Amino acid sequence: MSRRRRAVAPWVPYFFIAPFLLSFALFTLYPLIQSVILTTRQSFGPGYDHYVGLANFSNILSDAKFWVALKNTLTFAIISVGIQMPLSLGLALLMNQPWLRGRSLFRLAIFSPALVGSVFVGIMSAIVFQKRTGMLNQVLHSLFNFDPDFPWLSTHLMPAMIIASLWMWTGFNMIYFLAALQNVDRELVEAASIDGAGPVQRFLHITLPTIRPVAGFVTLICMIASLQIFELPYLMLARLNSGPEDRGLTVVMYLYQTGFNIGDLGYASAIGWILAILLISLSILYRRLSRGEAV
Amino acid sequence: MKPRSKSLTLNLAKALNYALLLLACLVTLTPFYWLLVAAFKKSEDFFAHTFLPKGDGFLGVAWYKLTLDNFSRIFTELDFANNILNSVFLASSTAVISTITAAMGGYALAKYEFRGRDFIMGIVLAALIIPAPLLLAPGYQLLYHLHLLDSYGGLLLPAVAPAFGVFLFRQAMLNSVPQSLLDSARIDGCGELHCFWVIVLPLVRPMVGAYLLITFLGSWNNFIQPQIILQDADKFPLSVALASLQTAYRAEYGMITAGTLVSIAPLAALFLLLQKEFISGLTSGAVKG
Incomplete structure (x- = not known):
């Protein structure tokens, strides 16, 4: 018994x-x-x-500032994630070579920006992206004769935000892709290679299907995080405003401004719900698309 | 001839691989190097030289132009030591409170059968998809009514047992805590709390380490909550203090960069010490869970 x-x-x-x-x-x-x-x-x-009934929602729908914020946020998230995913997968592939030496050092270096919160990245960026005096323009100028007066922090705030986000998050995503690549069947890759499959074919038919679930998950997480971007543009603009023509205004920044600068928690909550519905639909869409795949 | 040319292309491919990785490292590390150097520069040199001030010293650098003034100013003119203590206190207490309570919740869901368990698991999963910004305004109102605004309670209490942590610990404990071990410990008279503390937590040690780090980091880098909740500058953590420094001392770039360096250096040290746990913890939830 x-x-x-x-x-x-x-x-x-x-x-x-x-x-x-x-x-x-x-x-x-x-x-x-x-x-x-x-x-x-x-x-x-x-x-x-x-x-006020449903007035908050109807006001938001006719609030030009909200639409600018939404447009900026979507533009930022789509372009930033669209570049991050192939870039971090590419880096993970470079890191995954069996003969590579110093892998942990490379990983440490490339991952390190992920430790720095976007507050601190925003504060650094406010100086690094300055025209003429900023580090980025000076380096680009000496390397490629780039225009030292390129106005990152005014009219070209969006590309500056995207560059800063790539610096922050690419290494972080790379870690996930690197972990996923461990699941790729090495024997299968070798067998395919003996049968004459080139590196591109092996990548498309063996590697990509194996890492697809993780790639989908990382894309979702990254989209969700990017759609909530706030600290980066807020501090890049030194908390003064939302940039010329609100170029740096994001949905969460607008929520923050209406709720905590103006003090209308109702309007802020309505913005919050629109954002929440957007994010939850994204999760549902992901569930639909990845049904049956184990992540 | 053929095998030789093949090994040549292979070597070229390897060299290209290393070159691309080195380039990636260069791009990621340059801003850190810039920050490190900038924090030691005098204001007249801050923008005059992109990195180290050039001169006729060792390696062509004017070392004598570097200064510790920026650091002494943030500690004397401002109360940065206090901000560091606040950040350390907030991040460590958030990490400890959140880890213990999340592990408790995960343990209940993974290792006990009780009425309502599936329902509670459903709540955990549903709570995972609620975006934090949605709760900013009503959360602020709640803290106002609870008289928790401008207090650390308003930051620490909502950090108890987050759904994300409960979920991670449940997944970890499902696999790494054998039921038979718990059963025999109980027969030997081990109390439930004692069992949790001396058997269960040590079994999921990697998860505990990783989660402590993740929550510590999350709290250290948290800006929006303390910015909204705290009003008294004496209570500001580094993130909020540095952001107000950025507005109040607009042109004091040396102080701003010194402050940023001081704010991120402890994280770098912590990460270097606990790199392995951190990365395995990060990926365990997503890849294996």
Whole structure:
């Protein structure tokens, strides 16, 4: 006879899960419900508000600033992620060569920017991207005779944001691709190579299908993070404004400005819900597309 | 002749591979080098030389032009030592509180059968997709009503047992905590809390290490929450203090870069020490989970 399990007091599992349940109820569920209620209110700071019905949403739809913010955010996310994915996969492939020496040093160097929060990257970028005096233009000028007065921080804020985000996140994504490449069947690759498949064919027919689930997951995570970009442009512009013609305005920055500079938590919540719906639809789309694939 | 030319192309390919990786390293490391040098420059040299000031010293560098003034100024004119302590306190307490409570929750979901377990697991998964910015405005209102604005409680309490951590620990414990071990420990009279502390947590040690690091880093780099919640400058962590320095001392680039260097150096040190745990922890949730 096998040893009998000693009965566990019924309250024990609830004791262990209690911190999560309490924290979830108070700091996630309650604010979540409150955020729905707030979308129907106009507030002046946290203490005073009044009912406005659906006016917040209809105001947002005709709010030119919101549309600029949405356009900027989408442009940023699509271009930034669109460059990051092939770039980080390419770096991971370079790192995955079996004969490579100094792999951990390369990995350490390329991953290191991921440790630096976007606040600090934003503060650095506000200096690095300055025209004439900034490090980037000086280096580009001496290497490629690039225009030293190229105005990154005014009219070309979007490419500057994208460059800074590539610096921050490419190495981070590379780590995921590198882990995924460990799952590629080396024997299969060798067999294909003996059968005369070139590197491109091997990549397309063996490597790519193997890493597809991870690639999909990383793209999703990266899109979700990029659509919530705030600190980077906010600090690149030294918190003064949102750039000429609001070129640096993002959805979360606009949410922050309306909620915490102007004090209308209702309007901010309505913006929050539009963002949430966008992000949740993205997750649902991803689930649909990746159904049946184990990640 | 043929095998030789083949090995030549192979060597060329290898050389190209190394060259591209070195280029990537150069691009990633140059801003760090710039920051390191910038923090030691006098204001008149700050923009005059892209990196080290040129001169007739060793290696063609005017070493005498470098200075520690920027660092002494952020510690004397400003209260940066206090900001460092605040960041260390906030990040370590967030990491410890969040790790213990997330491990507890993960343990309950992975190793006990109880009424409502599947429902709670559903809550965890649903909570994962709620974007943080959505809760900024109502969260602020809640902290206002709880009188937790401008206090560390307002930052630490919401960090208890985040769904993400509960989920990660559940996944880790499903695989690496054998039921038989728990059963025999119970027969030997091991209490449930004691079991959790001396058997379960050591079994998922890599996860504990990685999660401590991830939450420490997350809190250290957190800007928007402390920026909204804290008002008293004495309570500011480095992220918020540095951002206000950027506005208040617009042209003091030396101080700003010295402050940035001081803010990110501890992370670099921590990461160098715990690199392996960190990377395995990062990828474990996504790739194996």
